[in-house]
Amino acid sequence: MWVYEKKLQYPAKVGRANLQMAKYLITQYGGPDGELAAALRYLTQRYNMPTPQAKGILTDIGTEEMAHLEIIATLVFKLMERATVDEIKRAGLGGYYADHDKSLFYVNGDGVPWTAAYIQAKGDPVADLHEDMAAEEKARATYQWLIDLSDDPDLNDTLKFLREREIVHFQRFGETLQIVQEYIDCKKVY
Amino acid sequence: MYSPNDQMRLARAYVPFQIYSERLNPMEGLMKGTIFPELYFPYREHKR
Numbered sequence: 001m002w003v004y005e006k007k008l009q010y011p012a013k014v015g016r017a018n019l020q021m022a023k024y025l026i027t028q029y030g031g032p033d034g035e036l037a038a039a040l041r042y043l044t045q046r047y048n049m050p051t052p053q054a055k056g057i058l059t060d061i062g063t064e065e066m067a068h069l070e071i072i073a074t075l076v077f078k079l080m081e082r083a084t085v086d087e088i089k090r091a092g093l094g095g096y097y098a099d100h101d102k103s104l105f106y107v108n109g110d111g112v113p114w115t116a117a118y119i120q121a122k123g124d125p126v127a128d129l130h131e132d133m134a135a136e137e138k139a140r141a142t143y144q145w146l147i148d149l150s151d152d153p154d155l156n157d158t159l160k161f162l163r164e165r166e167i168v169h170f171q172r173f174g175e176t177l178q179i180v181q182e183y184i185d186c187k188k189v190y
Numbered sequence: 191m192y193s194p195n196d197q198m199r200l201a202r203a204y205v206p207f208q209i210y211s212e213r214l215n216p217m218e219g220l221m222k223g224t225i226f227p228e229l230y231f232p233y234r235e236h237k238r
Contacts, residue, residue: 010220130203144233160233164223167231174205181202 002063009067010161012074013154019091022079023109024149028072028162030106030114033138035072039065041119041135045128051183054125057176058132061169068162073104075158126184129177133170140166 028034042062049055080088080102088097095111106114122128143163147156198204212227219225222232 133203133205147233147235161221161223163233164230168224168226168229171205171208171229174203175207177203177205178207 008071008074010071010158012071012158014075014078015152015154017082018079018152019083019087019093021150021155022076023091023093024146025072026076026107027109028142029076029104031108032118033135033142035065035069036106036114037118038135038139039069042132045121048121048123049125051179054176054180057172061172071158075155076104125180129173129180133173136166136170136173
């Protein structure tokens with residue numbers, strides 16, 4: 001069960017409307033290394049973790065990724081807000097507009113819809129934790145390329161916060177991996 | 191290159207445990223994305 005706060009984890013400000021940036025940023029919403037993939041991956045892998053600490057960290061981080069999903073949604077919405085159809089066409093978002101108008105949908109920067117094929121739950125906690133650590137690094141890299149693509153200091157401020165969270169999550173998954181490996185080693189002794 | 195310690199075995203990944211030392215105040219921690227200075231690794235943007 002979740003208790004939710006009616007506010008964002010971090011402010012989601014943009015300096016100006018920017019459709020091109022909205023098109024790029026939406027990959028963190030519904031792309032292969034985006035926040036939806038992260039949240040759904042961790043929140044389903046947690047059931048098969050062998051220790052309470054590992055279950056807890058996947059629940060905690062999966063929950064935080066939902067908060068990040070909300071931040072990305074807010075940013076994309078603000079970047080697209082008040083855009084005219086002509087502006088949307090010029091930014092290469094005509095196809096997106098035909099399917100979704102300006103509503104938020106789970107796609108990558110090229111409009112490819114989110115798919116569960118992006119994630120896995122392997123039944124092997126060590127394999128799953130390696131996937132999770134890789135996911136954090138890929139999300140960190142995506143934030144870096146988005147910061148390179150953006151010239152909006154307000155937007156970049158939020159993207160830098162989200163990038164740093166990926167680093168902290170990597171550390172926590174790494175610590176969890178040691179705990180899980182030691183637990184599995186101990187079990188083999190008996 | 192780091193020399194492996196006796197406890198480490200091949201074909202396994204290791205991330206050192208974070209040892210609690212100091213922490214930033216909550217507002218600075220929020221702005222940076224972590225309250226732990228040793229986990230703060232800001233991005234140096236590429237030159238355009």
